[in-house]
Amino acid sequence: MRLRAADRADGSSLWNLARRSGVDENSPYAYVMWGEYFAETSIVAERDGEAIxxxxxxxxxxxxxxxxxWQVAVDEGERGRGLAGSMLDELVGRLPWCRRLEATVTPSNEASASLFRAFGSRRGAPVEEELAFGSELFPGGSHEAEVRFRIGPFEGGARPA
Ligand SMILES: CC(C)(COP(=O)(O)OP(=O)(O)OC[C@H]1O[C@@H](n2cnc3c(N)ncnc32)[C@H](O)[C@@H]1OP(=O)(O)O)[C@@H](O)C(=O)NCCC(=O)NCCS
Incomplete structure (x- = not known):
């Protein structure tokens, strides 16, 4: 298994993984664009050439x-082994300017909330949680509220001990 920066050629496999894993599905174009313009701040875990x-x-x-x-996804069969936490640690460790992390999480997503709380606790950093986007902001009540996690400050570019 290796962790590496995303690139434009990952667009279609990231889109497929998003669909399989149950995160909000964006357009294929969004994932191609992410690999092209946001490669520095995105990371892919792959095994045998497959994004997991x-x-x-x-x-x-x-x-x-x-x-x-923006999104974190791990293939169902790979969950619960620390992969999402490792991806966050590796990504933040590559970014010397990064002293804070923000994300929004739906209240029913316990795995995601645990992921961000655990990230804060590995760094001994405060974790604040507050309502970010109420469900009324989404069309036809189709989406749960989103709670914002604000984590930091922590040492820029550092991996946890
Ligand atoms: C959220 C997700 C990315 C976590 O991936 P993962 O590789 O299984 O996460 P990790 O193994 O690194 O675990 C991170 C923390 O969450 C906890 N956790 C993992 N699965 C959990 C679950 N189902 N319920 C509660 N906590 C859980 C772990 O115990 C760990 O906390 P700890 O370090 O305090 O023990 C994965 O479950 C997933 O892809 N879910 C579907 C997509 C999604 O909801 N993405 C997030 C919103 S964009």
Missing amino acids: GFVTGFRVPQAPESLFV
């Missing part, structure tokens, strides 16, 4: 010390 996990993110324009994690 990914994190897509971007540097927050209004808060340049912050990485916003």
Whole structure:
């Protein structure tokens, strides 16, 4: 298994993995674009040439010390072994400017909430949780509310001990 930066050629496998794993499915174009323009802030886990996990993110324009994690996905058979946590650690470890991490999580997604709390605790960093987007913002009540996790500050570019 290896962790590497995303690139444009990953678009179609990331889209497929997103569909299999149950994260919000964006267009294939969105994943191609992510590999092209947001490669520095995204990471792919692959085994035998197959993507088995990914994190897509971007540097927050209004808060340049912050990485916003847009989506995290791990193939079902690979879950519960620390892969998502390792991808976050590796990605943040590559970004010397990154001293804070933000993400939004639906209240029913316990695995995702645990992932971000555990990331904060590995770094001894505070973790704040607050309502970010109420469900009324989404069309036809089709989407749960999203809770924002704000983690940091922590040492930029550092991997946990
Ligand atoms: C969320 C997800 C990425 C986690 O991937 P993973 O590789 O299994 O996560 P890890 O093994 O690194 O575990 C991270 C933490 O979550 C906990 N966890 C994992 N699965 C869990 C579950 N089903 N319920 C509760 N906690 C869980 C782990 O115990 C760990 O916490 P700890 O370090 O305190 O023990 C994966 O479950 C997934 O792809 N889910 C579907 C897509 C999704 O919901 N993505 C997030 C929203 S964009």
